[in-house]
Every structure is written in structure tokens, then in C-alpha cells.
Amino acid sequence: MAKQFDLSDDSVVVVVGSGAGGGTLGTELALKGVKTVILEAGARHEIPDFQNDEWGSFSQISWLDKRTTSGDWRVAKDFSGLPAWLVKAVGGSTIHWAGASLRFQDHEWKVRSVYGDVPGANLLDWPIEAAEMDPWYTMAEDRMGVTRTHGIDGLPGNNNFKIMKKGADKLGYTQCHTGRMAINTAPRDGRGPCQQIGFCFQGCKSGAKWSTLYSEIPKGEATGKLEVRPNAQVLKIEHDSSGKVTGVLYADADGNQHLQKARAVAVAGNSIESPRLLLNSASSMFPDGLANSSGQVGRNYMRHMTGSVYAVFDKPVNMYRGTTMAGIIQDESINDPSRGFVGGYEMETLSLGVPFMAAFLDPGAWGREFTSAMDMYEHMAGMWLVGEDMPQESNRISLHPTEKDQHGLPVPNVHFDDHPNDIAMRNHAFQQGAAVYDAVGATRTFPTPPYPSTHNLGTNRMSAKARDGVVNKWGQAHDVSNLFVSDGSVFTTGAAENPTLTIVALALRQADRIASEMSKGNL
Numbered sequence: 001m002a003k004q005f006d007l008s009d010d011s012v013v014v015v016v017g018s019g020a021g022g023g024t025l026g027t028e029l030a031l032k033g034v035k036t037v038i039l040e041a042g043a044r045h046e047i048p049d050f051q052n053d054e055w056g057s058f059s060q061i062s063w064l065d066k067r068t069t070s071g072d073w074r075v076a077k078d079f080s081g082l083p084a085w086l087v088k089a090v091g092g093s094t095i096h097w098a099g100a101s102l103r104f105q106d107h108e109w110k111v112r113s114v115y116g117d118v119p120g121a122n123l124l125d126w127p128i129e130a131a132e133m134d135p136w137y138t139m140a141e142d143r144m145g146v147t148r149t150h151g152i153d154g155l156p157g158n159n160n161f162k163i164m165k166k167g168a169d170k171l172g173y174t175q176c177h178t179g180r181m182a183i184n185t186a187p188r189d190g191r192g193p194c195q196q197i198g199f200c201f202q203g204c205k206s207g208a209k210w211s212t213l214y215s216e217i218p219k220g221e222a223t224g225k226l227e228v229r230p231n232a233q234v235l236k237i238e239h240d241s242s243g244k245v246t247g248v249l250y251a252d253a254d255g256n257q258h259l260q261k262a263r264a265v266a267v268a269g270n271s272i273e274s275p276r277l278l279l280n281s282a283s284s285m286f287p288d289g290l291a292n293s294s295g296q297v298g299r300n301y302m303r304h305m306t307g308s309v310y311a312v313f314d315k316p317v318n319m320y321r322g323t324t325m326a327g328i329i330q331d332e333s334i335n336d337p338s339r340g341f342v343g344g345y346e347m348e349t350l351s352l353g354v355p356f357m358a359a360f361l362d363p364g365a366w367g368r369e370f371t372s373a374m375d376m377y378e379h380m381a382g383m384w385l386v387g388e389d390m391p392q393e394s395n396r397i398s399l400h401p402t403e404k405d406q407h408g409l410p411v412p413n414v415h416f417d418d419h420p421n422d423i424a425m426r427n428h429a430f431q432q433g434a435a436v437y438d439a440v441g442a443t444r445t446f447p448t449p450p451y452p453s454t455h456n457l458g459t460n461r462m463s464a465k466a467r468d469g470v471v472n473k474w475g476q477a478h479d480v481s482n483l484f485v486s487d488g489s490v491f492t493t494g495a496a497e498n499p500t501l502t503i504v505a506l507a508l509r510q511a512d513r514i515a516s517e518m519s520k521g522n523l
Contacts, residue, residue, distance in 0.1 A: 004227035005037050010261035012037050013514065014248050015268060016234045016277065019092020020503040021487035022268030023212025024143075026228075027220030028511035034518060036226050037260060038217075039250050041233040041269070042088035045095075047214060050203030054353040057202030061095055063088040067272070068400055071416040074449045083414035084303075085452040086270055090230050091213025093270070093454070094500070095203050098325035099181040099210065100348060101146040102497035103137050106130040107335055108388070111493050114335065115342040120419055121390035122300055126492040127464040127473040136505040144182035144210040144504065145189060153185045154178045155194060158322025160349045163313070163381045167436035168329050175330035179348065182210035182500075183323060189215065199353055200324040232258075235407055237265055237281040237290055237483070245290075245483045251407050264514065264523050266475075268486040268507075271301065271456035275397045275489060276412040278460070278470075291477035291485075294467050297460060298398055300391035301414065302494040303453035305422045308350055309433030310382045311442035312373070317381050319351040325384070332432060333387075333496045341424040344496045345387025347433055352382070373446065381437060385429040386455070388496045390419035397459050455499050460489040474513045475506065482523055486510055 005012050015026040018040040026038040042061070051057045063086040069076040075083055087093045107114045109130045112123040141149040148154045155178045157165065168176035183204075184193045194208040207214055220226035231253035238259065239245045247261040267274045275298035279289035289297050327349030334344050354377060373380075395417060399410035418426075430447040437445050463469025466478035475490050477483040486507055488499050495502075517523040 003229070005035060007258055007260050009035070010246070011035060011263050013264045013266065014039060014260055014262040015266045015486065016248065017092060017268035017270065017273070017487065018090050018212060018217065018228060019087070019268065019270065019487065020094050020212065020500045021507045022266065023091060023094065023216050024504050024507040025266055025268065025486045025511050026226055027212070027216040028508055029515060030220035030223045030226035032511065032515040033225060034515055036220070038226065038228045039232040039234050039248065039260065040090045040228060040230045042090065042230065044090040044228070044230040045203070047203070047205065047207050050205050052197070052199060052202065052205060054199065054202055055355050061087045061089045061203065066403060066405055066411045068403060068411060068413045069415070070413060071395070073416045073418060075452055076416070079452050082452045084272055084456050085454050086456070090217065090228060091211045094211040095213060096201050097500055098200055099183045100325050100328070100498040101141065101144060101180050101182045101501040102346070104130070104133070104495045104497060104502060105333065108493065108495035111343070118342060118390060118421060120392060121421065122393045123391065124461070124463060124468055124492050127462055133505060136509045137501065139508050140501055140505040143508070144501070145184055146501070147179070147181045147183065147185055148177070149180060155181055155183060155185055155323050155326040157327060158196070158319070159317050160319035160322070160351055160381050161327035163317060163440055164327050164329065164347070164349055164383060164436060167439045170439035171435060173329050173331040177328065178326040179328040181323065181326055183326070184208040191215065194323055196322045198320045198322055198324060198351070233407070234269070234277060235280065235409060237277065239283065239285070239290070239480070243285055243480060245480055255407070264482040264484065266484040266486045270487055271459045271489040272397050272412050272414060274485060274487055275459040276399065279399050280409050291470050291479045291483060293479050294469060296469050299393050299396045300458040300461050301395040301397055301416060302389050302391055302457040302491065303416060304455040304457070304494055305345060305385070305387040305389045305425045305429070306450045307385045307426050307430060308382060308448040309385065309430060309437065310380050310446055310448060311434070311437030312376045312444040313379050313381065313442055316378045318378055319381050320353060324351055325349055329436070332429070339428055341421045341428065343388035343421070343425065345385055345425055345429050346496055347429070347436070348384045348386060350382045350384035383433055383436070385426070385433060386496065386498065387425050387429065388494050389422045391458050391461070391493060392417070392419055455488070455494070457488045457491040457494045457499060460485045462490050462492045475510045484510060484514065
């Protein structure tokens, strides 16, 4: 497709990445009349291209570029080249996500004040008040069609949920339902309802699940103000002698490099690629990387406290039938330090297909325990545990000293060590998850350690003071007035909830701010 906007057009806003943050921001700017170019590193796959085949889909859409890992987390040992399970395609990880759309609890915006000093944790209050986010959450929920909000019915519960609910009831949990999901229960926004196909992590063949690929971007393109350029991997952000950004250098599918001029740049490449891009954009004026006067770019990497619990029952469960994550227990998401940790966690239904189940159970453990578990696949129920992990300055994305990518740039190294609070929370969650299943007669339960990360957060965090973070409350770089960050990397702390709804709400709020500042002549 011919380029809609000229490479020399310095009146456009360039958005790097097309996922929950970038795809929403780019579309919303276009709807507000702002000329916008989204540069997406991956290809464009529409709904007919999706595969109902986990392995096939994984190789089609996943971000498989070279990365390295370090630290004491299990992922560095078992998946050293795959620290994160993300998407490299138009729509980003909104193609692969499960759809869970939960608001932060009020206290989670101010955990430094609420939790106090947690040794080893680099806690900071968000520079945003909970009340300030209410209208943006409301707008995001309406935009995404989140169930159990604004009169939208909840999804039906599958067998996996029914077992969770029965166990939750027996343990005295009171907040168990089929979740707040950005998946249609009835036709809405030009998309049909969920067909209960299952296997939601590989692109929704029915289009019932919200994704920027088909729910947002086409609306932006219809205005004539949005151009999406796939297979355009951004290598460096350029700036002028005053320190303002002037454009981005990117490589096309053939490796040819182009410079797209820009009035402003918004980086939304996820919490690994976004800090990597800022660090790779170092110059004589910014020797430590762009927007990094604080030294915080790449630091405070969070990936949520995660793990899973699977249980085997006498009778078949067929957990893979129906919407994957339409089931949640929220009782443990509160902050109750008497449990031995600060923060809380959610329990959410989860089923993986046979290939991923085999890969994630315990790689390399091809013994009797492993095979007997796989033999009982149809008799299994499963849940994912997701909770607030502690930001640590030493958990970080850095540039590898010797390894280079296909464009000759240093690859990102992802370093992560569990904080003692994360470990205490995970052990509590394993215990409670097993108790849910034991209460309804499980013959065997087994905790499964964390998979490659899907909730990647921090690394360009928001802060009130420039010395404490990378961007201000609008996601605007403290050091560079026309540079923004628009993804989960701006999270000051992680909260217990799946992050996508908050990323979308922040992107809508940021679009409003950018358009307003442009109209005032401030950008």
C-alpha cells in the first residue's frame, strides 16, 4: 500500500507499536483529527488469517526476535530466549490476550503510602489519583465492551469455571464470577458474540474479543487521518539540537531504512522494546539514552507475581471448552499484610492446549509424573494466579554488551529476581488454589511455576519528580516535551489486576492531552 503520509511530513504524530496502548492512542488521535502514523514492527494478519492451532499461531504472531535473560526466575533457566510471550503483529498482544479487563483498586495507585517501606522494593505512588481515572475507565470499558459493566451481561461459565465456583463457595470466598471480559456476550460494535471456541490465546476467529487490530484501528483509518505501516521496526528516535524529537528511523521488511519526520513521538512497544528503543537512541546530548536523566529507563521491570494450579478429577472436565479466562476469584486481591505479604492476587480460570500444557508443566521432565499428568488432560481443571509484584531497581531491561539483532543493534537483556514478597504471595496463592480444588474432590493438584511473561510492566515509570522516573502523569517524558510513552512500561507499580484495561484508559486520557496541547500550540 502506498504511504499515506510523506516521510518528510513533520506535522504527524508517530506512534511506535499498535497494541493496547499504541493502537488505542493512534486511533483516538485520528478520531480527534490529528494526523497519525503507527509504525508496527510485525505484519498485519486479519481475522481470516488466524489459526486455531496453538503452535502454528505461536510461530505466526509471536515476538521471536533475539533476547537474553538473567536472574533467578525460572524463565531464565527454562525459556532463556523467550522472556515474554508477546505478539509482533498489528494489534500487538491484544490479539493474544485473554480479555480480562479489571480496574485497579483505589489503594493500588498509592502503594508507597499504603504499604510503607518494603525493604528491597522501589515503591512509589502513582502521580495520578484514583478518582481521576474513573471517567477514563468508564470510557475504556464502553469502548471495549467489558462484561459486567454498563449493563453488559457476563459470559456463561464453562466446566472449568463451575469447578472453581463450587470450590470457592466451599472455602467461603464471596467474589467469584465469570469475570469482566472484553469479549462480546451479544453482538456489539459490529462484532458478533463469543462462540465458545476456546483457545483464546491465538487470535479470536469470531472477532468477539476486543483487539486494536479490528476494533480500533479500522475506525482510525476510516477518518483518513491514520496510516498503519506494518513491518516497520523502529531503530532509533532522532532529536534536534534543542533536545526535541524530530522523527524516527525505521527498517522495512527488506531491511531498508527510512526516516519518518514527526511533530511528536509516542513509544508503545511494550516494556521490553520501549526502554530498549530509548536506550538505543543515545546521542551526545543524551549519552545514557533518551529520556534517561534519572537513570530509570529500563529499571523497575515487573511481570506480575504469577503461577498456576492444575487439578485432576475422577470425571472429565474438558477445561479447554469455552472462554479461556471467564472465571475469577477476587477475595485474595485485597491488601492484607497478616497473610505475610503486601498486595494481593487474583485467581483466574486458565486452560492451555496440549502443546503448551506440555511445554509449561515442567520442561524436560519426561518422567512418569509428567506423563501421568498429561494422560489426565481431559480430567484437568486449571487456574492462573496473578498478583502485584514488587518493583526493584535491579530488575531491568538493559542492552546486551555483545549480542546484536538483525539490524545490528544490541538486543535487550531481561533481568529478573523474585522479591521475597513475590515468593510469599506465590506460595500463599499455590496453597489457596490447591484448596479450591481439594474442596471439590481433586485427586491430585500441582502448582506450576511462572510461564514466560505476558504482563510486562514498569521500565519507563510515571513519577511526580523527574529524578524518580521517566514520564510524568500524562506519559510525557520528563526530559523531552514532545516524547511520550503509551504502554504498560509507564506503570509506577503493577497492582494485582490484568493491566490491559488500565493501559487503554491511560491511552485514551493521553490522546485527549496530546490533542489539547497540540491545539494550544504547546506541542
